Amino acid sequence: MSERGNRKTQVGVVVSDKMDKTAVVKVDRLVKHPVYNKYIKRSAKYKAHDMDNAAKIGDRVLIVETRPLSKDKRWKIRQIIESKG
Known part of the structure; x- marks a missing residue:
């Protein structure tokens, strides 16, 4: 997957996966x-695109900035770092 330029990345925890192909990711900072x-x-909280509906509540995920996919979605889930269960 080739990337154009440097895209922002964040690590957060999935707090909601009720939407189709979308997960809400909570990112903490100090x-x-x-x-x-x-x-x-x-x-x-960021709404992130989850193509395969793979992320579940409690998973730590890496999200990357992308083009606007909808009114609120500007992030994609690149990988699941740690699965809760």
């Missing part, structure tokens, strides 16, 4: 508080 210098966990 942000340093500007005053207290304490790290705070922030999260974002």
Whole structure:
């Protein structure tokens, strides 16, 4: 699979797989508080394209940025890193 340029990648956990060929992936990141210098966990949810409906809830997946596939989908699941069950 050849790629054009550098595409963003994220690692997250699947929180929903109820849609057909789509999974909702929650990505956590740490942000340093500007005053207290304490790290705070922030999260974002991305809808990712899952062609084979292979990802299940709780799986750790690698998602990669892609062209817009629908109103909300701009990511594809490249691989399942760790399967929950």
